[in-house]
Amino acid sequence: EAQVTQNPRYLITVTGKKLTVTCSQNMNHEYMSWYRQDPGLGLRQIYYSMNVEVTDKGDVPEGYKVSRKEKRNFPLILESPSPNQTSLYFCASSLLGGGTGELFFGEGSRLTVL
Amino acid sequence: AQSVTQLDSQVPVFEEAPVELRCNYSSSVSVYLFWYVQYPNQGLQLLLKYLSGSTLVKGINGFEAEFNKSQTSFHLRKPSVHISDTAEYFCAVSEKETSGSRLTFGEGTQLTVNP
Numbered sequence: 001e002a003q004v005t006q007n008p009r010y011l012i013t014v015t016g017k018k019l020t021v022t023c024s025q026n027m028n029h030e031y032m033s034w035y036r037q038d039p040g041l042g043l044r045q046i047y048y049s050m051n052v053e054v055t056d057k058g059d060v061p062e063g064y065k066v067s068r069k070e071k072r073n074f075p076l077i078l079e080s081p082s083p084n085q086t087s088l089y090f091c092a093s094s095l096l097g098g099g100t101g102e103l104f105f106g107e108g109s110r111l112t113v114l
Numbered sequence: 115a116q117s118v119t120q121l122d123s124q125v126p127v128f129e130e131a132p133v134e135l136r137c138n139y140s141s142s143v144s145v146y147l148f149w150y151v152q153y154p155n156q157g158l159q160l161l162l163k164y165l166s167g168s169t170l171v172k173g174i175n176g177f178e179a180e181f182n183k184s185q186t187s188f189h190l191r192k193p194s195v196h197i198s199d200t201a202e203y204f205c206a207v208s209e210k211e212t213s214g215s216r217l218t219f220g221e222g223t224q225l226t227v228n229p
Contacts, residue, residue, distance in 0.1 A: 043219040105157030
């Protein structure tokens with residue numbers, strides 16, 4: 001089954017404790033992206049990757065890092081989480097790129113930073 | 115840079131009534147337009163998209179949208195809604211010049227279908 005898998009789905013952590021949210025897709029998509037969803041703000045893009053070893057900032061990259069060492073994986077790293085990073089995070093992938101192709105989303109990772 | 119405004123944050127309707135969810139965009143160049151739906155506790159899935167050609171686009175689950183370039187709008191419509199259409203709907207835009215990288219979402223419209 002074609003899917004985008006995120007882990008963990010739920011996480012409560014404390015300020016400053018490094019964490020990684022993993023994202024994996026099995027569709028051989030070149031494009032992958034991370035979004036955060038906050039009430040009243042819709043989805044905002046954090047980082048995206050057009051291909052292996054190619055990443056770029058989205059609209060809200062501060063406080064986040066990403067890497068794309070393999071085509072299927074695109075982890076999101078919070079080096080020193082803060083409460084304002086409490087949010088619902090979505091990973092998405094696309095064959096043709098985020099602007100023209102259909103985005104396939106994971107089920108989301110709800111992160112709470114205390 | 116592109117932007118999207120969804121004009122209604124919440125739209126309550128009765129079952130079998132028609133519905134329109136409004137979306138306006140802003141961009142200085144040609145755009146691609148999308149509607150995504152998010153059911154409770156799930157990720158988003160594509161409803162329909164406009165890339166080029168006919169301005170009336172049909173999607174899944176009986177939804178359709180019309181691209182109006184002069185009014186910079188891409189409103190979503192369904193002639194008769196069901197309880198199962200209750201979800202949050204997101205309009206999104208990308209600029210053709212940067213296609214492949216930047217998809218900007220609106221704030222979302224919560225559609226609630228009541229019996």
